[in-house]
Each structure stands twice: as structure tokens, then as C-alpha cells.
Amino acid sequence: MLFFKLINFSFRRNGKVYGPYLLASSMLVAINYIFAAISVNHSLHQLPSSTATTAMINISANFILLVTFAFLLYVNRFLWQQRSSELGLYSMLGMTSHNLELLTIIEKCYLFIGSIICGLVTGVIFERLAFLGLGRLLKVHSLKQPWIEPTALMRTTLYMAGFFVILMVVDLVKLHRLNPNQLWHATVKTPRRHGWLFTIMGVLGIVLLAWAYYLTLTTKPRISAFSNFMTAVVLVVIGTYLLFIAGSVIILRFLQRRKKFYYRPRHFIAVSGMLQRMEQNGASLATICLLCSAVLVALFSSISLYAGIGDSVNRYVPKDVVMITNQPLAKQQQATVKQVVRNHHVKVFDQDSYQATTPQNGYWRGKRFINQGSLEHMTNDTTSSIIFVSSRDYRQLTGKPAQLNDHQALVYSPAKQHTGDINIAGHHYQAKKMHQLSFAFNPEHSIYAPAFVIVNHLPAGMPTMNVTAFRYRLNGSDHQHMQFENDLQAQLQLTNSQVTGRYNIRYLFNSLYGGLVFAGILISLALGITTTIVIYFKQISEGYADRYRFKTMQQVGLSERETTKSIHSQVLMVFMLPITGAVINLLFAAPAIKQIMTQLSFYNLPLMVTVAVSITLALLVIYLLIYGLTTRVYHQIVNNIS
Amino acid sequence: MPLLQLNHVQRTYNANSTHPVTALKDINFTIENGEYVAIMGESGAGKSTLLNIIATLEQATGGQAILNGQDLGALTKDEAARYRREHLGFIFQHFNLLDSLSNRDNIYLPLVLAKMDPAVMERRLHPLMKRLRIEKIIDRFPSEVSGGQQQRVAIARALIAQPDLLLADEPTGALDSNTSAEILELFDDVNKNRQTILMVTHSAAAASHAKRTLFIKDGRIYHELFRGDLSMKKYQEEISDTMMTLTNGGE
Numbered sequence: 086m087l088f089f090k091l092i093n094f095s096f097r098r099n100g101k102v103y104g105p106y107l108l109a110s111s112m113l114v115a116i117n118y119i120f121a122a123i124s125v126n127h128s129l130h131q132l133p134s135s136t137a138t139t140a141m142i143n144i145s146a147n148f149i150l151l152v153t154f155a156f157l158l159y160v161n162r163f164l165w166q167q168r169s170s171e172l173g174l175y176s177m178l179g180m181t182s183h184n185l186e187l188l189t190i191i192e193k194c195y196l197f198i199g200s201i202i203c204g205l206v207t208g209v210i211f212e213r214l215a216f217l218g219l220g221r222l223l224k225v226h227s228l229k230q231p232w233i234e235p236t237a238l239m240r241t242t243l244y245m246a247g248f249f250v251i252l253m254v255v256d257l258v259k260l261h262r263l264n265p266n267q268l269w270h271a272t273v274k275t276p277r278r279h280g281w282l283f284t285i286m287g288v289l290g291i292v293l294l295a296w297a298y299y300l301t302l303t304t305k306p307r308i309s310a311f312s313n314f315m316t317a318v319v320l321v322v323i324g325t326y327l328l329f330i331a332g333s334v335i336i337l338r339f340l341q342r343r344k345k346f347y348y349r350p351r352h353f354i355a356v357s358g359m360l361q362r363m364e365q366n367g368a369s370l371a372t373i374c375l376l377c378s379a380v381l382v383a384l385f386s387s388i389s390l391y392a393g394i395g396d397s398v399n400r401y402v403p404k405d406v407v408m409i410t411n412q413p414l415a416k417q418q419q420a421t422v423k424q425v426v427r428n429h430h431v432k433v434f435d436q437d438s439y440q441a442t443t444p445q446n447g448y449w450r451g452k453r454f455i456n457q458g459s460l461e462h463m464t465n466d467t468t469s470s471i472i473f474v475s476s477r478d479y480r481q482l483t484g485k486p487a488q489l490n491d492h493q494a495l496v497y498s499p500a501k502q503h504t505g506d507i508n509i510a511g512h513h514y515q516a517k518k519m520h521q522l523s524f525a526f527n528p529e530h531s532i533y534a535p536a537f538v539i540v541n542h543l544p545a546g547m548p549t550m551n552v553t554a555f556r557y558r559l560n561g562s563d564h565q566h567m568q569f570e571n572d573l574q575a576q577l578q579l580t581n582s583q584v585t586g587r588y589n590i591r592y593l594f595n596s597l598y599g600g601l602v603f604a605g606i607l608i609s610l611a612l613g614i615t616t617t618i619v620i621y622f623k624q625i626s627e628g629y630a631d632r633y634r635f636k637t638m639q640q641v642g643l644s645e646r647e648t649t650k651s652i653h654s655q656v657l658m659v660f661m662l663p664i665t666g667a668v669i670n671l672l673f674a675a676p677a678i679k680q681i682m683t684q685l686s687f688y689n690l691p692l693m694v695t696v697a698v699s700i701t702l703a704l705l706v707i708y709l710l711i712y713g714l715t716t717r718v719y720h721q722i723v724n725n726i727s
Numbered sequence: 728m729p730l731l732q733l734n735h736v737q738r739t740y741n742a743n744s745t746h747p748v749t750a751l752k753d754i755n756f757t758i759e760n761g762e763y764v765a766i767m768g769e770s771g772a773g774k775s776t777l778l779n780i781i782a783t784l785e786q787a788t789g790g791q792a793i794l795n796g797q798d799l800g801a802l803t804k805d806e807a808a809r810y811r812r813e814h815l816g817f818i819f820q821h822f823n824l825l826d827s828l829s830n831r832d833n834i835y836l837p838l839v840l841a842k843m844d845p846a847v848m849e850r851r852l853h854p855l856m857k858r859l860r861i862e863k864i865i866d867r868f869p870s871e872v873s874g875g876q877q878q879r880v881a882i883a884r885a886l887i888a889q890p891d892l893l894l895a896d897e898p899t900g901a902l903d904s905n906t907s908a909e910i911l912e913l914f915d916d917v918n919k920n921r922q923t924i925l926m927v928t929h930s931a932a933a934a935s936h937a938k939r940t941l942f943i944k945d946g947r948i949y950h951e952l953f954r955g956d957l958s959m960k961k962y963q964e965e966i967s968d969t970m971m972t973l974t975n976g977g978e
Contacts, residue, residue, distance in 0.1 A: 345845060347845075348835060348843075348848065357827045357828050361827040634827065637824075637825055638836070638840075639808065640782075640817055640819075641811065641812060642815075643840055644805040645808070647808070647840075
């Protein structure tokens with residue numbers, strides 16, 4: 086068959102394009118399959134935490150589908166540009182539009198079959214690995230996975246088939262609209278002239294970014310923190326696009342007007358080349374920048390949360406079990422505790438009990454704490470809570486002396502510190518900072534970071550609570566530990582919020598954040614693949630465009646060494662722009678993310694910094710690797726002049 | 728001393744293969760300062776190879792090409808690039824202007840590569856702009872102006888470096904006859920200002936503007952015509968006749 090021969094020839098001739106494309110689309114198919122397989126897994130549904138985990142997996146699965154579709158659309162447009170001259174030639178040689186349609190359909194079928202087969206095979210192989218990883222992250226051992234999930238296979242194939250049908254329709258419509266002459270000659274682009282509207286776009290981009298950064302920098306740990314962050318994300322997306330499309334052109338135009346700077350060999354080639362690139366590729370550079378930012382933010386928050394589970398657990402239960410009651414435990418309750426402890430063969434130690442005021446929620450206005458009382462009265466202003474403990478209890482619990490007069494207080498606050506002359510609920514205190522407080526915790530598990538205030542006398546009229554905490558030892562599985570904690574709560578007839586056990590909380594966090602990390606890594610992988618391909622194809626298309634430019638420059642006296650040098654500096658500049666943007670985005674996102682983490686009882690700043698630095702470095706290394714590989718291809722294209 | 732001197736220049740492609748192709752067999756000629764010389768010949772006669780050797784884009788495999796005392800065969804690639812931008816000006820059939828640069832920046836390109844001061848560039852551009860009548864389009868882009876205007880810009884780019892030798896490769900090949908005539912008149916004018924020009928062309932009309940025409944066939948200089956006191960029309964007829972005999976083989 087002639088058509089198949091033609092297609093085969095075209096695939097071989099454009100191997101530089103089709104190879105990476107098939108690789109990337111297969112990997113995306115594989116990731117889609119992995120998510121589909123996990124979301125239909127039975128053993129996962131039987132876990133007590135399955136609702137949270139599967140919800141997360143489902144959201145991620147849909148997101149990945151969206152990414153896959155966007156990727157396919159982008160690459161399809163690129164392939165069209167590459168192949169249009171070929172189709173034009175066929176048309177000149179007498180192929181009817183019907184033939185060309187057939188050719189397009191065969192091409193799409195090839196690509197579909199290729200990516201679905203490679204993708205599903207890879208998916209099936211790596212799904213087991215991924216599932217093992219998920220089990221590890223969730224810290225559960227009861228997960229079982231069949232070799233192949235037919236439902237997931239079907240679902241992935243159907244979605245991909247749907248996508249390819251859409252691509253086919255898009256191509257057929259394009260084919261219909263073009264005449265052979267257009268197909269054959271690539272259109273020459275005239276440099277655009279920009280009016281005041283363009284300048285406004287650029288300025289608007291900067292304003293939106295500044296606004297977004299202002300939002301993230303001023304985020305307080307209130308209820309609105311998350312929605313604040315999402316607003317900032319939207320602003321950053323729009324702002325980045327505007328800035329890359331318009332702002333960069335404005336800056337380059339400005340550089341062009343500075344003659345002493347512009348008319349130097351390096352700057353001359355770079356600035357004019359960049360200008361042309363930004364006119365054509367501002368949007369795709371912005372896309373790369375946002376994809377990198379998304380990878381950084383997703384990995385940063387999910388990994389920090391997961392790595393900080395230990396910290397967060399300590400914030401919820403300072404010992405192994407903590408019980409909050411209105412009065413000290415009655416004789417009968419103490420007997421019940423002893424009974425349950427005996428039944429489960431548990432050894433209890435290190436038990437203590439103290440009285441404190443219930444958490445007083447409110448917010449700081451300067452040095453003054455506006456007390457709103459219990460959680461029911463919280464508003465959008467609420468940022469923190471305060472718990473008073475008497476200095477007598479403090480001495481007893483820690484064994485440390487606390488010499489205070491009636492107007493002095495010791496304050497321990499893992500979130501924001503308030504010291505000096507402070508005013509809480511009508512009382513003035515001279516507050517001193519404490520760096521550590523072993524029994525501090527978040528009794529209500531609320532999003533407001535608690536500050537512990539040690540004073541001689543608890544303020545009159547404030548409701549109090551009694552905290553009893555102990556450690557225990559039990560020879561048995563995690564499950565048995567959890568059973569003991571649950572049994573204790575049931576026998577004491579206390580609510581979920583009154584009794585907190587370490588094993589239960591840790592299990593909850595693991596299943597929540599484990600799923601998050603899992604989704605975060607796979608999403609980053611999908612975004613990373615997409616970014617790589619976008620970069621690679623950009624380099625190829627620019628290579629073809631620059632070929633002619635560098636040829637002319639060599640004719641009028643640019644040496645080969647100078648050509649190589651200017652190619653490198655130019656490509657590097659264009660390359661570093663998005664990644665620099667992404668790192669700046671992460672830098673500004675970090676304070677807001679930190680505030681959101683505070684609400685999840687995570688205060689470990691050094692850990693966050695470590696995570697941020699290591700993922701940024703990892704991304705940089707991978708990015709430079711991609712840069713090196715794609716620049717080689719670019720070089721081959723540009724130097725292959727004659 | 729002649730400006731350009733070619734002694735027994737040879738160019739063989741794929742010398743070590745079983746089918747070596749000899750583009751230039753034995754080329755000898757000289758060009759004096761201020762001359763205007765055309766080289767004519769059919770496709771495949773070796774015109775482009777010859778031009779490339781003088782342009783330092785290729786090197787001869789035998790013989791010597793000496794421009795202004797410099798043996799072109801002795802230059803390394805990077806030296807050749809520097810030599811090109813300092814001593815040679817180029818005009819191409821398809822103009823070869825960069826679409827990413829404005830016309831002004833296209834003209835400045837060789838000077839920028841030579842790291843010249845922007846103020847000097849502007850001083851040099853000013854008279855050129857007037858002579859070539861491109862003041863109005865100087866800040867537009869190549870894709871926004873006509874072919875004739877693009878070629879004027881290209882001429883300005885070639886002249887701004889004040890080259891020893893202006894090389895033109897089919898400069899009117901992509902232009903209609905009216906525009907061609909305008910461009911050729913510009914060449915006459917440029918030559919009057921003591922600029923040496925070497926032009927490769929197919930067109931007898933273009934060659935008739937030169938003061939001397941060399942005919943090349945099968946890698947050798949086959950014939951030479953001087954315009955002398957002939958009218959341009961008469962000279963053009965003579966050139967056409969010579970081309971005819973050249974094509975029909977033998978005298």
C-alpha cells in the first residue's frame with residue numbers, strides 16, 4: 086500500500102520529532118493507567134481512610150487527563166507545522182484532498198496504537214511499583230493488586246481514543262481550510278508593531294504579579310488563607326502570561342533603544358533573537374514557567390507535609406494518649422482506664438495531669454489579643470488561640486523553676502511570637518519568650534496555632550479544662566495499638582475530640598498526606614514530561630528558524646566560534662528565563678504555604694527550607710540535563726547549513 | 728599591484744572518491760582597483776564556486792587566490808570570517824536580510840560584528856542612506872518593503888563596511904526588469920565612487936553595465952570582453968553573441 090509506505094517514510098524522516106513524541110505520550114498513557122488502576126482497586130476501598138485517599142486519587146486522575154489532552158493538542162499543532170510542507174508536496178503531485186484525509190487518519194491511528202500499546206505495557210509494569218510505593222506512603226500492608234485491572238485498561242484506552250478522534254477532527258478541518266500553495270510555503274511573519282494596548286498589557290502583568298506576591302506575603306493563618314492562596318495562583322497565571330508575552334518585549338525594545346548596549350555583537354544577536362522569540366514564543370515560555378512552578382509548589386507542599394508527619398502528630402498528642410475533660414478524672418473513670426489497660430495488656434507510664442483554660446480563639450491587634458472565646462465564635466479575623474496554664478502546674482510538669490510576679494508571663498508559641506508588654510482579655514502581662522514547652526499541643530486540632538501562656542493565676546472567669554496525658558507500651562501490631570486507643574475512648578464514653586491517641590492520629594495523617602505525596606509525585610512527573618516535550622519541540626522549531634539567520638551572519642563575517650558562542654548564550658537565556666520565574670514563584674508562594682501548613686499544625690521551618698532547596702536543586706539539575714540534550718539537537722540543526 | 732589575483736585556481740570536490748568532480752580547472756585573471764567586472768557562464772560552469780573562493784567561504788584545492796596581498800588559502804575559518812567582514816561586501820540574489828532585524832540594524836550588522844562605535848555607524852550610514860534612497864524605509868522591517876528596496880538595503884549593508892571588493896551574486900535575479908535597471912544604475916554609481924565590483928550573473932543586460940566581462944565554461948576562463956567605448960546596447964549585443972557561441976560549443 087502506497088499510503089502506508091508514505092507514512093512509514095514520513096515517520097522515519099521525522100524521527101527526531103516522532104520518537105520523543107511517542108515516548109512522552111506513552112508515559113502519559115502509563116500514568117493515566119496507573120491512576121485509573123489505583124482508583125478501581127478493591128483493597129484500597131476497604132481501608133477506613135479510603136474516602137480521603139480515593140477522592141485525592143480521583144481528582145489527580147482527572148487533572149492528569151487534562152494535562153494529557155493539553156499536551157496532545159500542543160504537540161499536534163507542532164506536528165502539523167512540521168508536516169504541512171510534506172502534505173503540500175503530495176497535494177502538488179496530484180493527491181486529492183480525499184487522499185490527504187486518508188493519510189492523516191492513518192497517521193493518527195498509527196500514533197494512537199503506538200502510544201496506547203507502549204503506554205499500557207509500561208503502565209502495567211510500573212503500576213505494581215507505584216502501588217507498592219503508595220502502600221509504603223500510606224503505611225498499610227493490607228493492599229492487594231491484581232496484575233492487570235481490565236476496567237482501568239478499558240477506561241484509559243477509551244479516553245485516549247476520544248482524544249485522538251478530536252485531534253483527527255482538528256487536523257481534517259485544518260486540511261479542508263488550506264490550499265496546496267499555502268501548505269507548501271511557510272508564511273513569512275512580519276514583525277508586529279505594538280500600540281499602547283500592548284504596553285498596558287505588560288504593565289498589567291507586572292501589577293498582577295505584584296498583587297499576587299503581596300497576597301502571598303501577607304497571608305495570615307486565617308480560614309481564608311487557602312482561598313487567598315488560590316486567588317494568588319490565578320493572578321500569577323494571568324500575570325505570567327502577560328509578562329512573558331508583553332513585558333519581555335517591552336524590556337527588549339527598551340534595551341534596543343540603548344545603542345551603546347545594543348550594538349555589541351553578543352547583545353545584538355541575543356536581543357534581536359530574543360525579541361523575535363518572545364514575539365512568537367512568549368506564551369510557550371510562560372507555559373514552561375508555570376508548569377515548572379506547579380511542579381515545585383506541588384512537590385514542596387506535599388513532601389514537606391509528609392516529612393513533617395512526626396511533628397504534626399506531636400502537636401496533636403504530646404504523649405501517646407491525651408484526654409481532655411471538664412473536671413479531673415473521677416475515681417470511676419480512673420477505674421475504667423485501669424480496666425481497659427489491663428484488658429489490652431498495656432503498660433502505662435509517665436502519666437500526668439494539669440488544669441488549663443480552654444483555648445481562647447482570637448487575633449492580635451498589635452500587642453493586644455482580641456479574645457473571641459470558643460471556636461464557635463471564630464470569624465475570618467481569627468488567627469490564633471491562647472491557653473493559660475498556672476506556674477504551679479508548669480513547675481510540676483517540667484520540674485523547672487518559674488519565678489513570676491503577677492504581671493509577668495512566659496509565652497510559648499510555635500507560630501508567631503508575641504513578647505513584651507501584651508494585653509490579653511483585659512490583663513496586662515510582661516511576656517517573656519520560651520523556646521520549648523514539652524507539654525504544648527493543639528487540644529482542639531483546630532487550624533489556629535495555640536500559644537501557651539504561663540501565669541501565676543489563671544484569669545478569672547475563663548472556662549477551664551483538665552488535660553491528662555500518658556505514654557504506654559504494648560507488644561503488638563499498629564492495629565492493636567489503635568484498638569486500645571479506640572477502646573479507651575469508647576469505655577470512657579468520651580467524644581473523638583476529647584481522647585486522642587498517637588497511633589490513630591498517625592494513621593490518619595499517613596493516609597491523608599501519603600496519598601497527597603503520591604499524587605504530587607505522579608502529577609509532577611506528568612507535568613515534567615510535558616514540559617520536556619514543550620522545550621524540546623521549541624528548540625527544534627527554533628533551530629529550523631535560526632538556521633537561516635546564522636547562515637547569513639556567517640556570510641557577512643560571523644565566525645563559527647562566535648556562532649557557537651552566541652547560540653549558547655541565546656539559548657541559555659531563553660532557557661533560564663522560565664526556570665528563574667518558577668523559582669521566584671516558589672519563593673513567593675512559600676510564605677503562604679507556610680501559613681497554610683501552620684494551620685495543619687506543622688511548624689518545622691528548617692525542614693521546609695530543606696525540602697524547598699533540595700527540590701529546587703533537583704529540578705535545576707534535571708532542567709539543565711534537558712537543556713544539554715535539546716541544545717545538541719538544536720546545534721545539529723543550525724550547523725547543518727549547507 | 729592588482730587588487731585581486733587568481734593564479735591557476737583549481738577546485739575539486741570529493742577528490743579521494745572514485746568520482747571526483749572538478750568544478751574549476753585552471754582559472755587565471757586579475758582585477759585592478761576600481762574595476763567593474765562581470766563573470767558570465769551557464770549553470771554549472773563553476774561561477775558560484777569561483778565566487779565562494781573569492782568570498783573565503785570555500786578554499787581552492789590548487790593554485791592561489793590573492794586579495795590585496797592576502798593569500799585567501801592561508802586563512803583559517805575564523806580568520807576568514809574576520810577577513811570577510813573587514814574586506815568584503817556581499818550582495819545576494821535573495822537579499823539575505825534577517826527578518827528579525829530592522830533595515831537599519833541589517834545594515835549595521837557587519838559593523839556591529841566588527842565592534843564599531845554606534846556613533847561611527849550612524850555617521851557612515853547617513854550618506855549611504857541618501858545615495859541609495861532608503862531614508863524613508865530605514866526603520867521598517869525587510870518583510871515590509873519591496874524586493875527592490877530590500878536589495879538597496881542589502882547594498883547598503885555591503886557598502887557600509889567600506890570593503891575592498893564588492894561581490895554580487897546574481898543581484899537582479901529575483902527582481903523585475905524595471906527594478907533591475909534601477910539597481911544596476913546604482914551599481915554604476917557605486918563604481919564611479921572608486922568601488923571595485925565583481926558581479927556574477929546570467930543576464931547580458933546586467934553584464935553590460937560592467938566594464939569587462941569574463942566568460943567561464945567547464946571550469947576555465949573561456950573569453951574576455953572589454954566594453955571600451957562601445958555603447959551599452961552594442962556591448963550587450965556582443966555579450967549575448969558570445970554567450971550564444973559559448974552555449975553552442977566552440978567558436
